[in-house]
Amino acid sequence: MPVYQAPGVYVEEKPSGIMPIAGVGTSIAGFIGRVADNVVMPEKPTRQPTELPELYPLAPVNQPQLITSWERFKTAFGDFHDGNGTLAHAVYGFFNNGGTRCWITRVADEVNVENVRAALDTFKPIDEIAIVAVPGAVSDEVQEAVLSHCEDQYLQDRFAILDGRYEGVTNFNLTKEAIQGGTRDSSYGAIYFPRILVYDPITKKNIYVSPSGHIAGVYARVDTERGVHKAPANEVIRGALELEVNVTKADQAGLNPEGINIIRKFNGNNNILIWGARTLASGEDPEWTYINVRRLFLFLRESIDEGTQWAVFEPNDYVLWAKIRLNVSAFLTNVWRDGALFGNKPQEAFYVKCDEETNPPEVRDLGQVITEIGVAVVKPAEFVIFRISQWAGPKGPEATQANDTNLSANS
Numbered sequence: 001m002p003v004y005q006a007p008g009v010y011v012e013e014k015p016s017g018i019m020p021i022a023g024v025g026t027s028i029a030g031f032i033g034r035v036a037d038n039v040v041m042p043e044k045p046t047r048q049p050t051e052l053p054e055l056y057p058l059a060p061v062n063q064p065q066l067i068t069s070w071e072r073f074k075t076a077f078g079d080f081h082d083g084n085g086t087l088a089h090a091v092y093g094f095f096n097n098g099g100t101r102c103w104i105t106r107v108a109d110e111v112n113v114e115n116v117r118a119a120l121d122t123f124k125p126i127d128e129i130a131i132v133a134v135p136g137a138v139s140d141e142v143q144e145a146v147l148s149h150c151e152d153q154y155l156q157d158r159f160a161i162l163d164g165r166y167e168g169v170t171n172f173n174l175t176k177e178a179i180q181g182g183t184r185d186s187s188y189g190a191i192y193f194p195r196i197l198v199y200d201p202i203t204k205k206n207i208y209v210s211p212s213g214h215i216a217g218v219y220a221r222v223d224t225e226r227g228v229h230k231a232p233a234n235e236v237i238r239g240a241l242e243l244e245v246n247v248t249k250a251d252q253a254g255l256n257p258e259g260i261n262i263i264r265k266f267n268g269n270n271n272i273l274i275w276g277a278r279t280l281a282s283g284e285d286p287e288w289t290y291i292n293v294r295r296l297f298l299f300l301r302e303s304i305d306e307g308t309q310w311a312v313f314e315p316n317d318y319v320l321w322a323k324i325r326l327n328v329s330a331f332l333t334n335v336w337r338d339g340a341l342f343g344n345k346p347q348e349a350f351y352v353k354c355d356e357e358t359n360p361p362e363v364r365d366l367g368q369v370i371t372e373i374g375v376a377v378v379k380p381a382e383f384v385i386f387r388i389s390q391w392a393g394p395k396g397p398e399a400t401q402a403n404d405t406n407l408s409a410n411s
C-alpha cells in the first residue's frame with residue numbers, strides 16, 4: 001500500500017479480480033450462392049466529370065466478402081440479375097428483415113455439394129459467423145454438408161437455416177419426407193416451408209423464392225430486439241407477399257412435431273408469419289427441440305470459451321479456479337437477469353464448478369483446466385451441462401485452498 005507524505009484525498013485503482021466475459025455475436029450470417037461471371041457490375045462513382053467510368057470488380061470465387069448493406073452487395077456481386085437471382089433475393093431479404101452483417105462466398109457454376117463444401121471451408125477461419133445458409137439448395141447432399149459444417153467439433157457455434165423441398169409438394173402430399181427429403185435430423189439446423197412470393201426487379205413480376213435469407217434476417221432482428229433466447233416465431237417476414245402453398249392448421253399439426261417450420265398467412269391478416277421454431281432434432285433429443293434453446297446454448301458456450309482464454313497464461317492452481325468461477329458466474333448472472341435462463345434465483349438458473357474434482361492431478365499434468373457449467377435453458381434447476389477446457393500454465397503449489405467466499409458473483 002502506498003505511503004502518502006501530504007494530507008489530501010487520494011484515488012487508488014485496485015483490480016477487482018473480474019475479467020468480464022463479453023457475449024459473442026449471434027446474428028452474423030454466412031451465405032453461399034451462385035453468381036455467374038456475366039453479372040453486370042455497377043459503375044464506380046467518379047470524382048471528376050472528365051473521368052472515364054470504371055466498373056466495380058466482381059468478387060472472386062471462393063473468397064468470402066464481408067457485406068454490411070444491400071448497396072455493398074451490389075458493388076461485390078452486382079444488382080439483381082439472372083446470374084445471381086437466388087442469392088440476391090436472399091441477401092436483400094436478409095437486410096430488409098433486420099440483418100446488418102453477413103459474409104458471402106460466391107460459386108460461379110452449379111451450387112452442388114463439391115462447390116458448397118469448398119465454399120464452407122472458406123467460412124471456417126471467420127469466427128463471427130453464427131448462421132449458415134445456402135439459399136435455394138434443397139438437395140440431400142448440400143444440406144448434409146451444411147449441417148456437418150455447423151456440427152464440426154472445432155466450430156459447434158453455428159446454426160443452419162435450410163429450405164424445404166418445393167417441387168411437386170402440394171396440399172395433397174404435405175409430409176416430412178416430401179419437404180425434408182433425405183436430410184437427416186440435427187439440432188444444429190432448422191428447415192422452413194413453403195417458398196414465399198416476392199417482387200422480382202429482373203422480370204418485373206412476382207416470383208417464388210426460398211425463404212432462408214429472409215429467415216436469417218428475422219433471426220437477426222429478434223436477436224437485436226429481444227435476445228437470442230427469444231424464439232424466432234410469430235414474426236413477420238418483410239417483403240413476402242404470398243405463399244406458394246397455404247398450409248392449414250390441421251396439416252401443420254402433423255408437420256410441427258416432425259421439426260418442419262411452417263410459414264403461415266392467416267385470414268384477416270395480410271402479414272406472412274413464421275409459425276414454428278423447431279430444430280431438426282425431431283423429438284429424439286428433447287433438450288434441443290427448439291431453435292432458441294440450441295442457439296442460446298451455442299452463444300453461452302462460445303462466449304465463455306472465448307472469455308476465459310486468459311487462463312492459458314495463469315498458474316493452474318486454486319486461485320485460477322476461483323477466478324474462473326467468479327468470471328463465469330458474473331457472466332451467467334447477467335444472462336439470467338436478461339431473462340435467458342429459467343429460475344427465480346441464480347442458483348436455480350446455473351452452476352459453475354471448477355475445483356479439484358474437475359481438475360484432478362492427471363488433468364493438471366496435461367496442462368488443462370476444466371470447468372463444468374450447468375444452465376437451466378428449459379426448466380428451473382434442470383441443467384444442461386457442458387465443459388470448457390483451456391490449456392493453463394504450470395501446476396500451482398499444492399497449498400491450502402483459496403478462500404473464494406468473497407469472489408462469488410453478486411446475485
